[in-house]
Amino acid sequence: MTEFKAFSKMKELMTNYYIEAKTTKEKPIAWITSGAPVEFLFAMDIIPIYPENYAAMCAASHQSVELMEAAEQAGFSQDICAYARTDFGADITQGGPAAGLPPPHFLLCSTNICKTVIKWYEVVARKYNVPLFIVDTPFLHEGLNKDLIDYTVTQFRDLEDFLSEFIGRPFDRDRFYEVLALSQEAAEHWRRMLYLGKTVPSPFNSLDSFIHLGPIVTLRGTKECVDYYKLLYEEVAERAEKKIGSIPEERYRVLWDNLPVWFKMRRLERFFEEKKCTLVVTTYANSWGGMSNYQVEEEGDPYELLAASYLDVYINWGFEERIKYLAQLMDEFCLTGFVMHSNRSCKPYSVGMYRLQEEVSKLTARPGVVIEADQNDPRIYSDAQVETRLEAFIESMDSI
């Protein structure tokens, strides 16, 4: 991990966030998916809790296996996303970091990341006997269009009504617009930071961005989040300016597609550093540079802009868009190759990967490799298998 001064700040932010969520008496708690329009919650002073983020923390601290086993014993299939299984297990055993999540008063789920979350949140809704609001964001088979935006905006209006009824006061538009602006500002700092990866050598690596992702996922829409990413941006910009790379010698620059392997972060980091290879950019971390990121003052209805930004995310795109985007990143970031993590948990992210690999390789004339792993389940991971494939890929790549 690259040493950033901002790191301790982030730990403090995340700890305070969880402490407040676990101890609050006044504020309602909503469990929410990572791609849901959280701005509506902050506008009504509701604390959003992200089970996905929590599940990742469990895996990164090597606690996911026992939690998943508890879920499997309770009858959940091994084929369900490991995030869901980890959270079910934490809920059943009240285990995991900080002994589980604070119970929800209601749930907000959006399908722009996957359809698993519908069933997942239905299970939680039944267990806690709380309402579930689903924002249905259709898959963009052929790009964004007005109908899809209108369809989503209607649901935003319903969400406002739901919240206002649930909380017992009118929806606070003024506060909502403030939150939108904060959200946008944080996302823009994050995006600019990620794009500093274009510098050769890259001042940070994707394993850093996976770690620094916490606040943009969980706190976007708050002032603290803006301050944090401004700080991080400045620190990274200074490194970029001075041409300080994230590893001592950078000979290869690659893209990482899909979620990280949370329980192998350190080992993979050492592996790539030894091979003089920087993971420069990831479609995953980039997603939060796009969501909520548009000019609020811009012409147009903020609701439509918000809808567009939540629909228009990588994991909600069809093949052609993904291919174009990957090829564009390969060029913009001067990459020598790309790694695709075929993630057993995350089907919508991994489906069609071999075709993507072939097409992107052809378009860019640079090699790519597909590795089979999982973001949270170490039981299906094999160091030797993954590393042999990665090593052979690096051997076959032209250096910069």
Added chain:
Amino acid sequence: MGYYAGIDVGSLTADAVLIDEDGKIASYAVLPTGNNSQKAGTEAFEATLAQAGLNEGDVARVVSTGYSRARVREAQGSKTEIACHAKGGLYLFPDVGTIIDIGGQDSKAILVGREGRVINFAMNDKCAAGTGRFLEVMASALDVGLDKMGDLAFESQEELTISSICTVFAESEVVSLISQGKAPADISMAVSRAIARRTTGLAARVGVTDTVVMTGGVAKNRAVVKLLSEDIGHSIKVPDEPQIVGALGAAIIAREGDGG
């Protein structure tokens, strides 16, 4: 005269090859890996030294490969099997374009470019379907020696199919075929066909070129080679000792001073 060695420690066998300054093979060894991969690598290396009447001091550089490449004590560098099979395959067949290597844990297809450079490769996914391990399990279910499986298949009279690609499920299919009184020869043929079919997909992904070479232990199974060749619609060349190609490639890389 300086010598160079390659040591390939895989799941089933530990192989070593010694070459001399001019790149000529001086000796080689294929030994079972057993449960101590480090020791197996050492033993294979020592066997080649003994055969050639040399000492470790006569060897200028050693490169390791195979799944246990990081645990080979004698090696100064290591390379993946993919790079090594490409080099070794090119040495034996200078016009090679496609290499199909099926070892114990992995099956792979490699597209080889000039000077043995890997242009593209495809490997089996996580599971053991289509690897040599699959054959090992089926041979033991049939109670037939690995080295007999191929010849036995050629005596097949009746066409059977094994529909599952999962090693565990396929094994129970084989067990049930045995209990139905099906002939071992027919079952052996069905097993070979299952492997060949899995591998065809890999070969297609990297491309079938004018010269296709098959390496790794499974190349010793004549039935698999024949069926695979029918499936890809192209003849397949097999070296005399397909299992040493990885170690040979590693020795060549050692001689080139590479394998950092």
